[in-house]
Amino acid sequence: MAEEFVKEITPRAEDYSQWYVDCVLKAELADYAPVRGCMVIRPYGFAVWEKIQAILDRRFKETGHENAYFPLFIPRGFLERESEHVEGFAPELAWVTRGGGEELAEPLAVRPTSETMICSMYAKWIHSYRDLPVLINQWCNVVRWEKATRPFLRTTEFLWQEGHTAHAREEEAREEALRMLEIYRDFLEEDLGIPVIAGEKTPSEKFAGAAHSYSVEALMGDGRALQAGTSHDLGQNFSRPFDISFLDRDGQLKHVWQSSWGVSTRLIGALIMVHGDDRGLVLPPRIAPVPAVLVPIAPERAREAVLGRARQLAAALEGVHLDDRDEYTPGWKYNDWEMRGVPLRIELGPRDLEQGKAVLVRRDTGEKVPVDQEALPRAMAQMSSAVQAGIKERARNFLQERTWPVDNLDQLRFRLEERRGMFIAGWCGDDACEAAVKEATGATARNIPFAPAARSAACVVCGKAAAHTVYYARAY
RNA sequence: CGGGUGGUAGCGCAGUUUGGUAGCGCACAGCGUUCGGGACGCUGGGGUCGCAGGUUCAAAUCCUGUCCACCCGACCA
Numbered sequence: 001m002a003e004e005f006v007k008e009i010t011p012r013a014e015d016y017s018q019w020y021v022d023c024v025l026k027a028e029l030a031d032y033a034p035v036r037g038c039m040v041i042r043p044y045g046f047a048v049w050e051k052i053q054a055i056l057d058r059r060f061k062e063t064g065h066e067n068a069y070f071p072l073f074i075p076r077g078f079l080e081r082e083s084e085h086v087e088g089f090a091p092e093l094a095w096v097t098r099g100g101g102e103e104l105a106e107p108l109a110v111r112p113t114s115e116t117m118i119c120s121m122y123a124k125w126i127h128s129y130r131d132l133p134v135l136i137n138q139w140c141n142v143v144r145w146e147k148a149t150r151p152f153l154r155t156t157e158f159l160w161q162e163g164h165t166a167h168a169r170e171e172e173a174r175e176e177a178l179r180m181l182e183i184y185r186d187f188l189e190e191d192l193g194i195p196v197i198a199g200e201k202t203p204s205e206k207f208a209g210a211a212h213s214y215s216v217e218a219l220m221g222d223g224r225a226l227q228a229g230t231s232h233d234l235g236q237n238f239s240r241p242f243d244i245s246f247l248d249r250d251g252q253l254k255h256v257w258q259s260s261w262g263v264s265t266r267l268i269g270a271l272i273m274v275h276g277d278d279r280g281l282v283l284p285p286r287i288a289p290v291p292a293v294l295v296p297i298a299p300e301r302a303r304e305a306v307l308g309r310a311r312q313l314a315a316a317l318e319g320v321h322l323d324d325r326d327e328y329t330p331g332w333k334y335n336d337w338e339m340r341g342v343p344l345r346i347e348l349g350p351r352d353l354e355q356g357k358a359v360l361v362r363r364d365t366g367e368k369v370p371v372d373q374e375a376l377p378r379a380m381a382q383m384s385s386a387v388q389a390g391i392k393e394r395a396r397n398f399l400q401e402r403t404w405p406v407d408n409l410d411q412l413r414f415r416l417e418e419r420r421g422m423f424i425a426g427w428c429g430d431d432a433c434e435a436a437v438k439e440a441t442g443a444t445a446r447n448i449p450f451a452p453a454a455r456s457a458a459c460v461v462c463g464k465a466a467a468h469t470v471y472y473a474r475a476y
Numbered sequence: 477c478g479g480g481u482g483g484u485a486g487c488g489c490a491g492u493u494u495g496g497u498a499g500c501g502c503a504c505a506g507c508g509u510u511c512g513g514g515a516c517g518c519u520g521g522g523g524u525c526g527c528a529g530g531u532u533c534a535a536a537u538c539c540u541g542u543c544c545a546c547c548c549g550a551c552c553a
Contacts, residue, residue, distance in 0.1 A: 008487090008514090017547065036544070092552075113553090146552065147477055154552070215553095227553060264553045297512050331513035338513095349512050359512085442549085476552095 037149035037156035047289030088208020152269035160264035173257035193392035199447030211235030223420025225473035231261035281341025291319035297349030426456030426466025
């Protein structure tokens with residue numbers, strides 16, 4: 001795929017950010033809205049989100065969760081109850097102060113996340129250990145008044161899911177947080193083909209109000225890290241101020257233990273940056289809204305024969321979109337669908353017709369294979385699996401190639417100046433050393449991996465014995 | 477939120493220095509020829525020059541303000 005066919009998209013090497021924006025706009029995933037920092041998710045982009053939703057929603061339900069919906073507006077008082085939470089979110093809240101033409105007695109925040117609203121309801125609903133656990137998920141939009149926005153990666157309003165659970169025991173909440181992180185990890189790797197590093201956030205990077213935060217971190221094509229999903233063990237940090245208590249078996253009144261976890265439309269940004277190439281998107285077959293496109297090559301002499309057979313095939317084959325637009329040439333269509341990341345393409349022309357064949361083409365490698373028309377279902381299934389596995393493998397290799405252990409700050413700095421990527425380093429556990437890395441290199445602690453690829457003996461900053469191994473990276 | 481760049485037709489741009497009836501390529505529409513990696517010809521439609529003020533006989537062009545986007549930094553899914 002070295003040749004340059006698409007002129008619509010800026011090559012990655014020339015300007016990675018522009019390439020990303022070109023992909024978003026030209027593939028018609030999203031467009032800028034007339035409101036600062038907001039985007040419109042267009043049908044093709046929303047179809048990707050619906051695929052993501054469908055898979056995750058099923059997995060949430062398989063693990064006992066139910067969907068519900070809570071209000072968009074959050075009374076000011078709610079947010080103020082958990083001091084760390086309000087401090088963390090205060091700078092990015094949008095407030096409603098008027099309604100129905102009158103000043104509101106109490107301003108309402110547009111939810112940046114729903115912990116407080118949901119907790120207020122849990123306090124009403126939970127009375128006994130028999131009411132537990134409560135396992136609820138919500139698909140919704142949230143608003144955070146971000147200073148710098150980019151389509152999908154960081155927008156003022158975005159779509160996500162937020163799971164909120166309440167448990168009788170501390171370990172249960174912790175286990176839940178880890179269980180859901182594992183679902184995210186598996187989903188990212190197997191369905192999106194995005195390898196991630198699962199681990200725990202450092203205290204300074206954890207969610208405002210959490211006892212422990214966990215994350216899955218992915219590496220984008222430009223070597224910058226992206227937090228792809230988070231899961232929090234909230235401890236009793238919310239159940240105490242919101243007084244969510246239950247009478248336990250032993251007759252004692254206790255506060256529940258909670259978790260919350262979420263992924264957002266940011267995942268679409270990750271898909272673009274992990275798999276995309278200079279021709280545009282490369283979508284994993286499992287979430288591609290259009291799994292395959294059939295492009296007929298229909299010169300005048302064979303027009304009806306080709307189109308007729310193309311219609312038959314498209315109708316018989318599952319997930320095949322027939323592009324029989326008369327106004328575009330086959331070459332134009334190839335480029336168009338490649339830009340949109342469609343995993344497989346079937347070309348059908350007069351020559352194929354004579355031989356009872358079709359040409360099957362892979363989006364990720366460009367490989368073209370002539371296939372007997374009768375054998376298409378099997379060949380497509382095979383090639384589809386090959387694409388799914390191929391892009392995952394490629395992404396995994398990229399992550400490995402771009403991960404380096406470092407022993408000291410200078411090494412980290414020099415390496416990072418050369419090339420962006422993930423850096424494995426020791427950490428003594430002191431906030432000051434973590435801050436020093438950021439100060440000196442711009443890289444932040446992504447997480448403390450559950451399964452580090454390498455171990456470090458000494459803190460990368462102070463040289464004292466390392467209590468943890470940390471992944472550092474410049475992040476989105 | 478700081479520093480930088482930019483906003484002229486759907487997209488990409490020229491025109492702004494030196495004020496004087498808004499242009500090019502692609503896209504779009506009609507007709508014809510075409511179809512194995514972004515086809516071609518002819519004809520045609522489309523712009524209150526981001527927005528609001530100001531200067532001037534006259535503003536895309538000069539002045540002030542403002543909005544938006546992009547890039548680089550500080551904060552976040």
